[in-house]
Amino acid sequence: MKEESVDGKEEHSNKPVVSGRIINCVPQLPYKISRNDRYSPLRGDTPNEEWNMEPISGNSALYSSLYLLRDSADWEEHVVGWTGEIDPGNGFAYIAPTAPQQEENSTIEDSKYNSQDLNEDPLYLSQEQKRVMAEKLQNQEDSNNKMTVHPVWLLRRDQRRWREYAENVVWPALHYILNPPSDGQKENTWWYDYVKFNEAYAAKVAQIYKPGDIIWVHDYYLMLLPQLLRMRFEDAVIAYFHHTPWPSNEYFRCLSKRKQLLDGILGSNRVCFQNDGFARHFVSGCKRLLDSTSTKSKSKRKGKDEWLISAYGGDVVVDSLPIGVNTEDILRKAFTSDIDAKVSTIKEAYAGKKIIFGRDRLDAVRGVVQKLQAYEAFLAMYPEWRDKVVLIQVSRPTSTEKGLKLEQQVNDLVNTINAQYGSLSFSPVQHYHMRIPEDVYYSLLRAADLCLITSVRDGMNTTALEYVTVKSRSSNDNCYANPLVLSEFSGSSTVLKDAIVVNPWDSVAVSKTIQKALSMTLPEKAALEKKLWSQVPTIQDWNASFLQRMVAIAEKRDSEDSKITPALNRPLLLRTYRAAKRRLFLFDYDGTLTPIVQDPAAAIPSAKLFRILSKLASDPNNQIWIISGRDQKFLSKWLGSRMPQLGLSAEHGCFMKDVASEDWVNLTTKFDMSWQKRVSDVMDQITVQTPGSFVETKKVALTWHYRRADPEQGEFYAAKLKKTLDEFASELGLEVMEGKANVEVRPKFVNKGEIVKRLVWHPLGEKQSYDDEFTIDESVPKDRLPEFILCLGDDFTDEDMFSQLNVIEKVWENKFPEGKNDCGHFGFYPVTVGSASKKTVAKAHLTDPQQVLDTLGLLVGDVSLFQSAGTVDLDDRGHIRDSESSVKSEQAGVAYSMRRTASYKDNS
């Protein structure tokens, strides 16, 4: 029998630290795939001719990083990427989706199919068509197979659906744009697709992953992927690079799925940003939203800030490394005889005029409107420049509704400027609303006297880097060293530190800067260019530094034997639960069954929690204990009085109330309590120094809370309090514990682990004994001991429960070698509630109380597996594999293929 651990993984032994393979996960492969309308196999066309693949523009830095790795002798590269929207071509009418919510309901969706729809649905691709397309993509990228391309197929009718959440919800928040309030319905549907998109990548990576591979996940379309991969591969080395800005937490926290997104990313070993500022915002978000702590240090290389995030206690490196451009490639491509000729043509067309150049995507943050306003101000303020300057602005179109409005605004501004300052023979703004080919782009970069970038937010503007690169070389057209005016809000201003920086919102200041830049002498320009050129990050350096750091992280992790906690394998849990008869549930309360809130008194059980606990408790095979730091009063009021069948333990093991009993027993009666006065005096002093903090006095334990204090001040005084208390704690037999925004003190000899020990070594269903002489009885026969134990807790104090379970499990290994279940273990599930990066002795993790309820809901039949991310397996169309809709879809695909073949025959 193969042994499975609670996370369902097999143990790997003697793994290489780094295998030499990189799995690069990119949001999309760099091609627009479309069907060739004239394709006809019956007229002798090869299957290869069915698909056209055109390179797409954008993300040039990322793609050049992939190509460099492909050509590197040190790494074997695998690229996993979505195909993008496949254009079905003419004659294959695109069927607009019905309401997306309906699409999710397989019954509704599938009942809509009729032969007409099938005939027209272009996205039923046969295995053969997919094979041919994959082969073509592979050849497109690298016919020598040095890099292997693994397409992610998500072949549904509405192919845009996979982008919606990332582009309409995440992207705006990352760029400081708040969406108008809504009922959230659309967003929920988009979120559902976003989870599936990430799940599809996880499944694809799982097919190719080998221990020691470095998995490198790129950008905000794939924020959940690191965690989904962590669920499958506990030891994987995973990096997430965020290409766009990361906003202040004041914006990020407006997202309803903020915690899920952060948790998704924190499945990584390393999270890397374009600059320190973005990394700092991320760390602050984790601190505020996930209760994580962090330590900051200076990286050895270049002395940049680096953080070690402990989301509830684990290790994720957060740092920054600005992406670069392939300077060698740019210079090679930009200085050819063909481009020399194009530059001359441009120069001749604008003879006697200075050329200002700009190229931006036409979206809300690229600052095209600000640029035009500043240029208008420039022409107004400096009449001597009119007729002597032209702005050539290339704006890459976007198809969104907002993009269309912006286009209108830009067109209006262009018309106004041209009407006011132009003539019949000359327009001072030449606006090209289109994608331009690479050679035209390089020609314009070379011909420009000034490059103007006024974006109001971006991660890294590669136009700035490419411009500085091109201007570093002199040629016959006298364009060497022409200056760059760069927005201070652009990520590139953090690397091009000597650029002429402007605030794009201040059009007068920008206009003055344009005037100064256009008037610079050659020596001034050359001196500036020399500095800037030395600051351009290259993609070669970026790849090398990024991977060097990943190897170091992998080696350090390996040598320290630190681990990331895998997500709880819920299908396996369900299987064990169903197979077991004597089941014991050991639940912590705060942060496990209820979310952490500002006021302890407000953390009361939800109706959903009661419903689930009642269902669980109604099964006579189940026994449930709540083992909490709370006092008896709170637990009795909110849990015991409503559900007497619950067993309760208060104040971290100081008190117990047996299942179906009303009597509390104090396990600390013999302990001298005079320590309380001394501890409370110290806590009172700290409270005075920390506004917002307070002391919670229980019967035995004392808790100092600082959740409502300023986080930094709170952390500082918590450390101070702990230090002071530690000085006399051991002599008084006390334990000082750092909890969630609290510091707690209780007698050392009681703890949650001791309670767990009592409960597990006990014939399930029998009354507890509270004799003074009580000792654990390890002679209880196995068939009276629990055979399924789910122990959940979120805090440091819950680690005592997990360690105790681990110890008991070891004892059972020797005592009951034949007593394991079908999965090869004793049904022990010590599960921490928190992120995967948490340092814990638990065997698995659940992210938060919401996931806890979903998981318990799964056991009592309240929640379907499909609602739990990380438990579904999708087919190539994004249906759950083997589900009714997946099978129907498969059949429909076959029918479609047959019709297609028949139609070729008819037409031939």
Ligand SMILES: O=P(O)(O)OC[C@H]1O[C@H](O[C@H]2O[C@H](CO)[C@@H](O)[C@H](O)[C@H]2O)[C@H](O)[C@@H](O)[C@@H]1O
């Ligand atoms: O063992 P637990 O059931 O997890 O209880 C631990 C402590 O929880 C409470 O404090 C924590 O939760 C509060 C409500 O969410 C929160 O405001 C506070 O910052 C947390 O520290 C409780 O007040 C303590 O008595 C428990 O020991």
Ligand SMILES: [Mg+2]
């Ligand atoms: Mg707790």
